[in-house]
Amino acid sequence: MAITIYDVAREANVSMATVSRVVNGNQNVKPATRKKVLDCIERLGYRPNAVARGLASKKTTTIGVIVPDISKSFYSELSRGIADVATMYEYNMILSNSDESTDREVELIEDHLGKQVDGLIFMSDSISDEVRAGMSTANVPIVLAGTLDVEKQLATVNIDYEEAAYVAVNKLIRNGHTKIVFVSGPFTRDINRISKKVGYMRALQDADIPVDEQFVIEMEDTYDGAYEGWKQIRELQGQPTAIIAGSDAIAVGLLNGIRDGGLSVPEDYELICFEHSILARVVRPQLTSIVVPLYDLGAVSMRLLTKLMNGEEVEEQQVILPFRLEERKSMK
């Protein structure tokens, strides 16, 4: 049996209320008493039971984080940002993987709420109605990190992906390209379908370049998928000369496909992509990319969540972070 607050109280000849005050830093304790209690705590090796505390106080100082797959660098970077801010505010984090399954997502939300998390950070490709319904039963705040809410009702933290795509495509256009292929991850991901693709099209339209639907190619967002997927681009009519890739995994897959096929970047194709993880830097040529501030996305999401949990007034629930363009060698 572990040491309880009661054991400490008996040992120190005070009531458990006083021990509780000492443990919680309440000032209404005579210094001498405080010292006596602290000594007993030390001597007995008392460790407050956070579960009991959680039940009594209705706060667990724990937040939930639901992520598609923590082994993907996109989410592990983001999670690190969340974790650091969580630590700063003395929250622990329960982390779960959903694999993008709606059923699993709903289950996990229910599960985390049952564990009485004080708040929830959720990431996914898209918010299904079921998930939305699950969230609506929550009595704690929820923030979407790096995840769009098409209804714009939930708190979110993102960059302006549409603008980023616009900027990237525009850069290709200014380099003289008119035949620009957009290689996207799955359109089941809102960010791909709603933001990046739209930014791509808008950039073309603003430059009076006709949009060729076959130049929009959807594929799995993985290195291997893109390496294989390269064949689709090679066989495209219309001789494209530039590519914007939805992620650096895709970009690197294409790059290796291009080179293993005897062509080269940026001579035969100029290439620009999103993300700029380590992948974009280890390949030659290094990839010119839109840098998505993943860590910050996480950190700001958690910061927003703390405000919401504290009931603070938040002027804007839809936070947009800046992105930047990192120029390397995959464009001339």
Added chain:
Amino acid sequence: MAITIYDVAREANVSMATVSRVVNGNQNVKPATRKKVLDCIERLGYRPNAVARGLASKKTTTIGVIVPDISKSFYSELSRGIADVATMYEYNMILSNSDESTDREVELIEDHLGKQVDGLIFMSDSISDEVRAGMSTANVPIVLAGTLDVEKQLATVNIDYEEAAYVAVNKLIRNGHTKIVFVSGPFTRDINRISKKVGYMRALQDADIPVDEQFVIEMEDTYDGAYEGWKQIRELQGQPTAIIAGSDAIAVGLLNGIRDGGLSVPEDYELICFEHSILARVVRPQLTSIVVPLYDLGAVSMRLLTKLMNGEEVEEQQVILPFRLEERKSMK
């Protein structure tokens, strides 16, 4: 105020004990009663409070995971393995980053134990005395994942890194090399100092190749560190012709250093490394490597932890998983 078991009991005209039985799948409930209770649960939107349950049952179905840095692929892969098995056994996981700081590690252990985790999985470069002391106060099982215990007292799951290094170096030797450089991550990491380095030396000794201490180079375990660190190797006396790298981040850093310096792999240097993450596959030439089964390391650690938590008899607390050698193009 949330719906409690008591509300459901009143609504269904049964006692809270019966509701508890239904919720917990206890068979001693008449089907009709069960249905009635289930209906009320559904209707009221009752969600069991896991905190209250944890306090009453002294089990939280939550484990703690303490990791140096979740944003490093090594740990995020491993954590995914842990998470999947945890899900299988219906545990949640509280995940925290220690950044290898002993103080932080001790704090986190204390913190997790305070949250009443049912078990703990710990990862670090090395187990300090303070951490060992913190662990000794735990009344729940602890497993070290991908982390050595030099005292061999704690439960651990690893591969035989020494043997792996031996195999790798041996492969270089059989290709005719005698001047083999070992580029290691920090020797503050037990696995580097105690296992890999020893395997390297043993392979040389078994082949009657004299060990040249300057051929053992310690550097930061990062791409950028190794890219810079390449200079040290270039300036080495004795003309080494082969390199074994402690990780693929190091290997890729060296590879790019070598190539940006006008030399090439495997012509000027043959190269072999540990890990084989995506990095090893996107570079050209692809890297021949020892594959460390990170996911499995995590999964098996969690499986072991479940056994320990159940009080099951475990024949061997020091689990060794197999590794394999993946032959690609950085060796002839």
Added chain:
DNA sequence: GTGAAAGCGCTAACAC
């Protein structure tokens, strides 16, 4: 400045 006592929402005997 300190103590007594009533919960927090559940589980787990034990009784019937």
Added chain:
DNA sequence: GTGTTAGCGCTTTCAC
């Protein structure tokens, strides 16, 4: 098969 009741280890009034 179901109900009663005593905790689990704290926080939090409310007295004193």
